[in-house]
Amino acid sequence: MRISGRQLFWLVFSIEIMLAMLYSVSATVTAAGQDTWISMLLAGLIGLGIVLLIVKLSMRYPQQTFVQYSQTIMGKWAGRLLIVPYFIMWIFLNSMVLRNSADFVYLALFTKTPLYVIMVTLMILVVYVVFTGGLTGIARCGELMGPIILVVILGTCLLSINHLNWHLLTPVFWDSGGTGILKGTLPAAAFYGDVIMFSMVFAFMSNPKQALSRTMWGIALSSVLVLFGAALVIMTFGPELPARMWAPFFGMTRFISVLGFIQNVDIFVVVIWLFSAFIKLSLFLFVTVYGTAQWLNLKNWRSLIWVLAPLILIFALLPQNATAPIKDYVQQFWLPYVIPINVIGIPLLLWGVSMMRGKSSQRKERPE
Amino acid sequence: MSVRWRRTSLIVLLLLLMTGCWDRRELNEQALIFAWGMDLNDDGSYQATAQFAIPHKMGSNSGGAGRAFFTISGNGGSIYEAAKDIQLKVSRAWFAGHRRAILIGERLAKSGLAPILDEYSRNPIVRLRTDILVVKGISVADFLALSYPLEQLSASAFFRIHQASDLNPDLTMRDFLMAHASEEDCPVLPVVTAQAKPLSDEDKQSGAGLRLWGTAIFDKDARLVGNLPQKKAHTVYWIKGQLGSTIRPVKIPGEENEIITELNRLSAKIKTTVENGDILIGIQLGGYGILRENNTQLDLSRSQKIIMVQNYLNEQTADEVKGVIQEIQALGTDVLGFGLAVHRQHPQEWRTLKKDWPRHFRKARVEVEVKARLEETGMTGSSLVLKKNELRP
Structure with missing residues (x-):
């Protein structure tokens, strides 16, 4: 299994953009009002910082996945212990993404279809691509669907231009102030935190030198688009209403009406949402399964799919409300635990220890 | 358990899921709502009125003057209860995705719109791109029953009459909600009126003096506090930069x-x-x-x-x-x-x-x-x- 630099770029882009575009805006507007775009800018920079940390760490051991090099750095047992929080994160992130993807489709299209039907359908597709295609298959899907996602997002932004009022972005800075903007930055930056998943992917690069630049470009492009998307949302609905909508960007696309006949383009957003959700779910499932297999020293990682996929499905069905979980999840699980421990804390620790030990990275075999 | 066998079974499994939509709603089994009216009864309950299209009368060139709609009213303590009451009188399940105008009775407007506006932005089928008009001098139920000679559905007449006066009716609902939610602004809504009762059949045919009357001014609690006739209303929209x-x-x-x-x-x-x-x-x-x-x-x-x-x-x-x-x-x-x-x-x-x-x-x-x-x-x-x-x- 090998992936090219271009495939990595499209993977990062299509995985990061949709969830941030649809769900981060609402939380950020609540705190930052019309200064949301500043928060988004800072969040993008934080995202780039996280990428820098993770790629720099991974590139010290370009032939190894995260699970492998944490053992290389910390020793066999301590390294394995360090993976425990990641295992928890993998399972929860997977089920959360599955739940959100299904919720969105449920709310936007199939309000009478039982939620589990949507989830199971999605999960079957995901299991199929992970089982048969592995990372190569997922990367090819990303290469194919990523450009479509980009075109649709640019298109919806363009079509929204006709009733924008840039006055709604003013006064800049006065209302929210530094604290408001920073408060808004956190929930937005949280969405870029899941780039940590790629620490399991860099080892499969056919040309590891491209890892840094391609991941950076992926995050940069999606955060710039989210920034523009958020600004457009504010210019359409003002600084008050988006805070109360569950997906303001989607609300904006539902609002599009150009020349009286280009209307109801929101269906395209649902389609690219499904694309993004599919790539995200399959990559995350692959990371979870492959990582767990390496963690437990199992040879046949594919067989783990049949254990972990149902587990993820069950966790995804647990929350009861349709739209509340994403907010609770970010506020109660992702921000206080995952970001400081999994995304920043442990990678920094590993990096520090690895630096102290010097460049004595013994080369293990590349994963197959 | 060869790979081929597994693949075949997976394909068969996927085929099971591709048998079409089970919650399908055929167009000819639905009643399409084009306008929705809300008013307040004497006892404080709501009266909802819906204007339904009659599909087989629409789109025919010969009977251009014929009404292609009918209206039904229902009562209840909330929008949804009043809607349920209407459903008891309609033979088909309805679909509100084509609703373009919401009409509000003057009495309801004076008592405040806040309790009823939520539904209009929450329902995922209905878009925020909706026109809202306050009906003055005539009950909402009577107003929706008026026919208009140029349009088969009088609902389009309300919408277009608003559009023809150089304002963008698509944005009415959004602007109302934005002004209501902001800390600075108070919202406005257009006011339409028609000749009050009693109407002869001929009046009903000729539009009965249906006209855009002016603008209603609401306070921060979304209560109607004043009316401006169209000429003065133009001034308001000019200052707001919305007038052509x-x-x-x-x-x-x-x-x-x-x-x-x-x-x-x-x-x-x-x-x-x-x-x-x-x-x-x-x-x-x-x-x-x-x-x-x-x-x-x-x-x-x-x-x-x-x-x-x-x-x-x-x-x-x-x-x-x-x-x-x-x-x-x-x-x-x-x-x-x-x-x-x-x-x-x-x-x-x-x-x-x-x-x-x-x-x-x-x-x-x-x-x-x-x-x-x-x-x-x-x-x-x-x-x-x-x-x-x-x-x-």
Whole structure:
């Protein structure tokens, strides 16, 4: 299994953009009002910082996945212990993404279809691509669907231009102030935190030198688009209403009406949402399964799919409300635990220890 | 358990899921709602009225005048309960995705819209791109039952009548919600009216005096507190920068009749100054005028005459705008965007002003300057209908 630099770029882009575009805006507007775009800018920079940390760490051991090099750095047992929080994160992130993807489709299209039907359908597709295609298959899907996602997002932004009022972005800075903007930055930056998943992917690069630049470009492009998307949302609905909508960007696309006949383009957003959700779910499932297999020293990682996929499905069905979980999840699980421990804390620790030990990275075999 | 066997079983499994939609709703098994009306009953419950399209009467060229809709009303303590009551009287499940206009009875508007607006933005089937109109002088149920000769569905007539007056009806609901949610603004809604009861059948056929009457002003609690007739309402939309064009008569001293001008490409600028809590609001209105009627004896082929007319136009318009603003200031409802302007231009002072904005709005000093340019006078200089001795040099 090998992936090219271009495939990595499209993977990062299509995985990061949709969830941030649809769900981060609402939380950020609540705190930052019309200064949301500043928060988004800072969040993008934080995202780039996280990428820098993770790629720099991974590139010290370009032939190894995260699970492998944490053992290389910390020793066999301590390294394995360090993976425990990641295992928890993998399972929860997977089920959360599955739940959100299904919720969105449920709310936007199939309000009478039982939620589990949507989830199971999605999960079957995901299991199929992970089982048969592995990372190569997922990367090819990303290469194919990523450009479509980009075109649709640019298109919806363009079509929204006709009733924008840039006055709604003013006064800049006065209302929210530094604290408001920073408060808004956190929930937005949280969405870029899941780039940590790629620490399991860099080892499969056919040309590891491209890892840094391609991941950076992926995050940069999606955060710039989210920034523009958020600004457009504010210019359409003002600084008050988006805070109360569950997906303001989607609300904006539902609002599009150009020349009286280009209307109801929101269906395209649902389609690219499904694309993004599919790539995200399959990559995350692959990371979870492959990582767990390496963690437990199992040879046949594919067989783990049949254990972990149902587990993820069950966790995804647990929350009861349709739209509340994403907010609770970010506020109660992702921000206080995952970001400081999994995304920043442990990678920094590993990096520090690895630096102290010097460049004595013994080369293990590349994963197959 | 070869790979091929597994693949085949997976494909079969996937095929099971591709048998089509099970919660399908065929178009000919639905009742399509095109307009929805809400009013308040005497006992405080809501009366909802829906206008349904009759599909087989639509789209036929021969029976153009025929009504292609019918209306049904129901009562209940909330929108959904009233809707359920309607459903008991309709033979098909309905679909509200095509709803373009929501009509609000005057009594309901006066008691406040906040309790009913939530549903209109929550329901995922319905878009925010909706027109809302307040119905004046006639009950909502009667109003929705009116037919209009040009449109098969009178619901399109409400929407288009609003559109034809140079405003964008698509944005009505959004603007209302935005103004209601903001800390500065108060919302407005257009008002439509029709001839009050009793209506003969012929009246019903000819549209029964259906017209856009003006604008309703709401306070911060979404309660209707005042009405402005269309001419004054134009001023409001001009100041808010939402108006495309307007007609202004100009009175020339010493002349019996008026000159009528049409102003296009309207613009508005609000400049605010805040000094020790005193607020001065300077409004500069601009536009490009076309002279449409000259019922005076002026010879407009001379440019100083045109400038004279332009000066009178600006003076008189400014006075009129000032009058409208004073009328609104007396209500204490900022529908003109003054609060927004103060907020943007003086964000620091706004922090204290916003706590008591209605009071500040009432006593703000307003200066109006109109700078319209009269660019065209049409194909004649002095009027062709005048006799030679009536011409003034």
